[in-house]
Amino acid sequence: MARNTSTSKSSLSKAQVKAQLIDSQDRFIASWGRMGSVWGISRTMAEVHALLYITGTPMCTDEIMDRLGVSRGNVSMSVRSLLEWAVIEKVRLTGDRKEYYQAEQDVWSMLRAIARERIKREVDPLLNALDDIGELAPQLGTHAPEDIKALHKRLDEVRDGFELITTLAHKFTGPRGAGLQTAAKLLAKAPVGRSKKHSPQSKRKATHKSTRGGTP
Amino acid sequence: MARNTSTSKSSLSKAQVKAQLIDSQDRFIASWGRMGSVWGISRTMAEVHALLYITGTPMCTDEIMDRLGVSRGNVSMSVRSLLEWAVIEKVRLTGDRKEYYQAEQDVWSMLRAIARERIKREVDPLLNALDDIGELAPQLGTHAPEDIKALHKRLDEVRDGFELITTLAHKFTGPRGAGLQTAAKLLAKAPVGRSKKHSPQSKRKATHKSTRGGTP
DNA sequence: TTTGATTTTCAGATTATTTTGAAATCTCAT
DNA sequence: ATGAGATTTCAAAATAATCTGAAAATCAAA
Known part of the structure; x- marks a missing residue:
């Protein structure tokens, strides 16, 4: 039988x-x-x-460079960051001078790391800023004009909102946590609102290419 | 006594x-x-x-330009996106030709909008890609070599993870949802893990000097 | 319909981020 | 201790994102 060249499932050569x-x-x-x-x-x-992650294989700098086609320096810096995020680790292969790197294989650890880093870099600084601003703004108690009262009210609301999110996120991302997984499963079942079906606002409307500012 | 110039709470002029x-x-x-x-x-x-949001006042293009010191075109594009996100709305002021814009005042609607847009732009495309890749990869059933089996396993794990997150997020961000608020409060109480304080996973040996480095 | 105020568009300028590559530094088997 | 091999650093180059400004399009009142 002629060699199958495209789509059949069973007659592909090893190569x-x-x-x-x-x-x-x-x-x-x-x-x-x-x-x-x-x-x-x-x-x-x-x-x-x-x-x-996807190969599951420990690889050294040169292998990574070759496979991705990027520079040595770039690999070095990327690897360093990934080590800091604790989503990859160094391994020593016997009789080899090079460092090898291997990804944490549990997908949740990866997802948690992403969440953790994002919270750290995004939400926390905002919360700090909000605190500063709140303290800095005129504190005039009940005598304050509407303007000032409204400012404090809005600042507080934003801060409360993000604090709630932070609390939640810390449970998700804590070092000891299978948190994200369990919590997510739990929540996915809990009847949170009254969402009957699934109608995310007009998913069908392909009208806007991007919601971004102005992608030319 | 001289006029108080800095920190006292009660003697500030209106200006x-x-x-x-x-x-x-x-x-x-x-x-x-x-x-x-x-x-x-x-x-x-x-x-x-x-x-x-913070002023609570409807403002027109020129007011925004002046206050933020940015160009007309930039304001126009930003406003358009914000309208698409549905976090601001147009208002007509009587006897004025200009369009005025005013922010949705409920902070949760704002947070939900952020989450909703992020999911739409980040998670959904990834899920689609993962599906495509899964279909495209060799489907060799039980006869597949380890490599292929491992690939499918990892693809599935990533996809399952992100699907769980999506499900969760849709509950949060659904159009009718006070979802985020209630769910967050609920979860914040639920005993998810045993996170006491924040103990950064000290996997570190005392051998290296500091591994610290700049954020990428 | 005309008019002039208002908004939109988008090519080009500006600004920010990422990547390169080669010199400097490190490190380990000898 | 030495030095070949390995990694890190960082200034400069490449790339990407954002912003401007003025011309074109739109719109509402007369």
Whole structure:
């Protein structure tokens, strides 16, 4: 029988399977990298992580460079950050001078790390700023004009909102936590609002290409 | 006694109070703007929103331009996005040709909008990509080599994780939802983990000097 | 319909972020 | 201790995101 060249499931050569494996990995890496920029980390950092996660293999700097096509310096910096995030770790391979790096394999640890870092870098600074502003603004008690009262009211509301989110997030992301997983499952079942069906506002309307400022 | 110039609470002139009000508003606007870049929206867009929210006043394009010191075009684009996000609305003032804009005053609606937009722009595309990759990767059933099985396993885990998050988030951000508020309060009490204080996972040996480094 | 005020658009300028690459530093097997 | 191999650093280059400003389009009142 002629060699199947495209879609059949069962007659792929080893090399073909391997090629498709690599291809799928690359797609995953590309997606994760795209997310990276959106999450406020560099594309390369996200890609390095994706590579180590999806392959599950410990890799050294040169292997990473070659596979992703990025510079040595860039790999070095990305790896350092990932180590700080504690989503990858160093491993020593016997009889080799190089450092090898390997990703934490539990996906939740990865998700928690993302959440943890984001909270640290986004919410906490905002909360601090809000506290400062609140203290700094005129404190005139009941005699304050409406303007001032309204300012304090809004500042307080924002701060309360984000504090609630922080509390929640700390439960999710705490070092000892299977928190995110359990909490998420719990919540996913709990009847929170009165949402009957699922009608996110007109998901169908493909009218805006982007909600972003002005993507040209 | 000389006029009190700085910290006393009770003897500020009207002008001084006004100046401090403006100053506090500006600080809030600046903080919110900084967050904006971190949240993936332009600084100006975040600032416009902050201005309208914190003052509570309907403002027209020129007022916004003057207060924030940004161009007309920039205000126009930011306002458009904010309208799409549904966190501000147009108001007509009698006898005036201009459009005025006013922020939604419920803080939770604002937080929900942020969450909703982020999910839409970040998680959903990733999920789609993951589905595509999963379908595309070799489907070899039980006969598949370890490599392929591992790939599918990891893809599935990531997808499941993010799907759980999406489900959760939809409850939070649904259009009719006081969801976020109630759910957050609920969760904040639920005994999820045993997080007592914050003990950073000290995996560190005393051997290295400091591993600290700049944020990427 | 005309008019002039108001808003939108978008090419180009500006600003911010990311990446490179080669020199400097480190480190470990000998 | 030495030095080849490995990693880190960081100024400069490349890339990406944001903002401006003026021309074009829109709109509401007369």
